Amino acid sequence: MKNSIKKITAVILLALVTFSFTTLNEKKEIKVDKSKIVWKGYKVTGSHEGTIAIKSGYLTFDDNKLVGGEFVIDMSTITNTDLKGAYKGKLEGHLKSDDFFGVEKHPIASLVFTNVKATGKNSYEVTGDITIKGKTNSITFDLSVYGNKANASLKIDRSKFDVRYGSTSFFDGLKDKAIYDEFDLIADLEF
Template identity: 50%
Template sequence: MKSMKNLKTIALTLFVAATTLTASAQNKKINVEKSKITWIGKKVTGQHDGTLNFSSGTLVFDGKKLKGGSFEVDMTSITVADLQAGKGKEKLEGHLKADDFFGVDKFATSTLEFKTIAAKGGDVYTVTADLTIKGKTLPVTFDLAIGTGTARTSFKVDRTKYDIKYGSGSFFDNLGDKAINDEFELTVSLVY
């Protein structure tokens, strides 16, 4: 009888501890209208830049400490900002949405899921996350700065690791000034 009572006490203690831990975590949904992703893709003869929109996203906090996060990006929203309508803008946006690049007909979303988070100092965290583009998931690491209701990061992604090889000098010879850098840069500004 005593061991049964001890088991009940242990079970109750674990339940209370789990409830306390769960209650302290706070999910902060991002404002998808105010949050932004900007991209820069470089090539031998210059660069292009543009934007992408979030479909959804959440940062998880325990008090003021970052504990997690997950995001979904609408790849069909990719736009080119440095070209004007009629000056190749539509052509480049169409090419970026095509199978040569992001294949948005088949892969309409990309995702990012935080896996490990380490406090770096102040309100900066080093995050390792799983980034899924075109159905392929690989880890990326970046520093995320947390502000009051905001978060910001910049990092590079090697597109060839996600089978986006068009114009890559790593895979094709004799591209000359048509070569496109393997890495593209992302700058992310979150508002929650």
Template identity: 60%
Template sequence: MKKNILSAVFAIVIATAATAGVNPIDGEKKTVKTTESTVTWKGYKFAGSHEGKIALQSGELLFDGDKLTGGEFVVDMASITVGDLAAGQGKEKLEGHLKADDFFGTENYATSKLVFTSVKATGKNSYDVTGDLTIKGITKAVSFDISVYGSKATATLKVDRTNYDIHYGSTNFTDTLKDKAIYDEFDLVVDLQF
């Protein structure tokens, strides 16, 4: 009888040790449908604004039941387009400039990445997220709100481009720009389907 009890205890200890590195709350990864999701950018300047799209290369959200717990996204920076200008109105010139080293330097930095580091529920479908955003090989923390409804999620981020060595047209680095100044912050509106 003692032998059977010792064997059972030994089996439990081994089973516990074998699963010690596994976190049962890792949750379920839901892959984002990149072709059905959109990332819209909007940049502001003294004399107006421009906006367009950037393609999502990959993405996933992590859930524990129906609660959002994490996420990771990669954006194809070479796909950046301008949506408020038609061909012949400077659309191609602006798209080329956004891809150049003055801005996102897509030849050397083809992708940007966002990794959630903290997710806090603020309501039934709303979350306060902190994440590491990497642009041009530079990683900085960003905070934003995200809402999740069924198989859809929406987030809006405000990004200070100067944190990522994008100084072109910034009044923080020259005061001779006057009406050609470009504001440091730009917006990203992300609509996800998963």
């Protein structure tokens, strides 16, 4: 009986010590219907912009501090918001084609946080692996968190993901038909 009490006491003490040094991360799912990603691409003669939907995602917190996250983007939802009618449909179709994002073969893109560093009370520098068209590259960006909302601005070099159409990185002599390699994503998230 005495040995049993000692063993139970030892197990309880071990459990308490283990839990006191273990952090419990809280995964907060992104509310995809209340979150929004806006894209903006630039060309010599102007720019275009639109939206793209988050399929799923979450941010991970430890004691209310951001420590991780992961997102899946539904590439089939890429839309244009600055054109109307036939021009809008034509651009959306072209963006989904193999010239750009090859949505039929690559229906999702993803972002997995690999490192998060606090840079202020509500701000973080995030490094992650972003996958577009089956190619993965590292990206670093700033993310801010306020209550149950977060926002981030990312600048992505499409040439790193084999998105070649109109790129001066792959083609010479494009002149005013050139499309710049970098495009912007602005994410407003709610969780």
